Amino acid sequence: MSFRWGIAGFGWVARDHMLPAIAAAGHELVGVADPSPAARIRAEQAGTPAWSGMHDLLQQRPDAIYIATPNHLHLPPVAEAAASGTAILCEKPIAATLDQAEALVSAARGITYGTAFDQRHHPAHRAIRKEVAAGTIGQVTAVRIAYACWVDPAWRPPGQVEASNWRADPQAAGGGAVIDLALHGLDLAEMLVGEPLDRLQITLQRRVHDYPVDDGGMLIGRFASGALLQSHVAYNCPEVLPRRRLEILGDRGMIVALDTMGQSAGGSAELICGRSGTGRSIPFDPGLSPFTAQALAFAAAVSGAAHDFCGERDLRLMRLFTAAHEEARGCL
Template sequence: MRWGIAGYGWVARDHMAPGIAAAGGTIAAVADPSPAARDRASAAGIAAYDSVEAMIAAGGCDIVYVAAPNDAHLAPVRTAAAAGMPVLCEKPIAASLADAEAMAAAVGSTLYGTAFDQRHHPAHRAIAEAIAAGEIGRPVAVRIVYACWVDPLWSPDGAAHDNWRVDPARAGGGAVIDLALHGLDLAERLLHEPITALLIQLQRRIHAYSADDGGVLAGRTASGVLFQSHVAYNCAEVLPRRRLEVLGEHGLIVATDTMGQTAGGSVVRRCARSGAETPIAFDTGRSPFAAQAAAFMAAVRGGAHDFSMPRDIALMRVFDAAYQEAILCL
C-alpha cells in the first residue's frame, strides 16, 4: 500500500517510514511546508509537496499518515477524511481538546487511527495475551516509567532541529502530553477497559522552557484496576527509564526497555507463589512502528482492528480534564 506522509520530521523519517517499509508498504509522497523537509524527501526519491491538498490531488496515495506538530493535526486529518482516505495520526490526537473534538467530528465513517505505537509493540501484545490467558490472575495495577532527556536544544541527530515538543502552544504541553498518553492507551489495551478517573501532578524542574519537564499520573479503570505512571524529559538516558509492570493476584509481569520507538527489550513473569521468573517470548526484531503500519494496512484491507476514534477521544477527554487542573498548580 502507498502512504502519503503529512509532516516529514524526525519520527516520520527515522521511525515510521522504515516501519512502513518493513511492513511491506511504500512511501509514495510527503507533504511538508518546510523546504528542508521536502529536500530530504526528494533526496530519498519521494515525491514532495508543500501541502496535503496538493499531495492528495496528485493521486498515488492509499493512506495518509499525519506526523506534523500537534497543533497542525486538524487540517490534514480533515482534508484526508474529506477525500475518503484512511488516516493514521500521531498522538496526541491534537494539541487541544477543541481540535481533537473537531477532528472526531470530521472523521465521520472514514477509517481513522491514532498512532499509539506502544499498543502495537510485540512485547506489549504478548503481555496482553498473557493477561487475557489468566497467567497473573485478576489484574490489580499497571505501573509505568517512561522517561528521556529533552533539553531546549535537543536534536535527534545533532543537526539543527525544530524542537516544538517543548513549546506548549504547538505541543499542547510538554513531557506529559507527549509521553503519558502512550501509557494510558497501553493500559486500556492491556486491560480491555477504559481509564475513568485520573489525577496528574506536573513539574517544571530542570529545563529552562515553559512546558512541563515531568509528571506523575494516578488513576483507575472502570473495574477498579489502579494506574500509575512517571514520565519525564529530565531523566538522563543512561539511567533506567523504561519499565512497565502489570501486577495481578497470582503474579507480576515486568517489561524492561520495551517502552519506546525501537524493537527489543525483555519481559518476564514472576509467580506470586514461588517467586520463580519465566521469560515471555515475543518478536524482538520488529519495531512498534512496523507492527503499527502492518496493523493499519490490515484495517484498510478490511481486517479486524482496534483503531477507534470514539475510544481515543474519550481517553483524550479524561486526560485533558486532569491535565488542565494540573496546570493550575504548576
C-alpha cells in the same frame, strides 16, 4: 498490489520510524507533503517525491495518509485527507487541545482513522495482553509505568538543525513532557488491562529545564474494575539511565517489561509467578518494531480486517486526560 502510504509532516518520527516501517512492512511510500524545504530535500534524498501541500500528495491517491506534523497542526491535514475519503493514521496526542481533538475525530468520522499509539502494537505488549487476558497473573491490581527521556530547551530532532523545539511551546505541543509521553502509557495500559480508565489525576513539575511547560509528571488513575495505574513520565531523565519500565501486577503474578515502551523493536518481558517467585520470559518477535506492526495492522484495517483502531475511544481518553491535565497546569 502493495499498500500505498502518503506522509504529511516529514520530520523526525516520519523519517526515522515510519519510513523504515513502511519498507519493512513491504509497503510503498508515494510521497510526502511538508512546507519545510529542508524536510522536502530530506524526503527526496530518501527517494520519495515531496510537495509543499496536501493537494499534490492526495492526487497520488494513497491508500492511507500518516500525519506527523507538530501537535497543533494535526487537524488541517487530517481534515483535508478525510475530505478526500483517504484513511488516516494520525500521530499522538490527537491534537494540542481537546477542542482540536474533538474537531479532528469528527472530521475523520466515516473513514478508517487511527491514532498512532504505536506501543499497543509492540509484539511484547501483544504477548503480554494475551497472558493478562488468559488470567496468568490473576486479577490485575495495578499497572506501573516509568517512561522518561531528556528534552532540554536546546533539544532538536536528530539531523534537523533548522527545526524549532515546538515540544517546549505550550501552544504547539499543548503542554510538556506529560502530554507528549503519558498518553502512550495510558492507552497501552487500557489495552493491556482490557478496560478503560475511569479516574485520572496528574501532578506536574518544572524541575530542571527553563521552559514554560512541565518537564515531568506523575499520574495516578483507576480502571473501571478498580485496578490502579501509576505512571511517571519525564523530559528531565538522563538517557543512559534505566527509563523505560512497565509492570502489570496481579493477585497471582506479575509481568515486568523492560525497554519495550518506545519506538524500537526488542526489549524484554518476564512473567513472575505469585506463588514461587520464579520467572520465565514471555516470547515475542524481537525484530518486529511497533511502527512496522502498526503499519501492517493499519493496512489490514483499511482492507477490512478486524482491528482495534478507534477514534472515539482515543477521544474518550483525551477527554479524561485533558480534565486532569488542566487542573494540574493550574498548579504548576
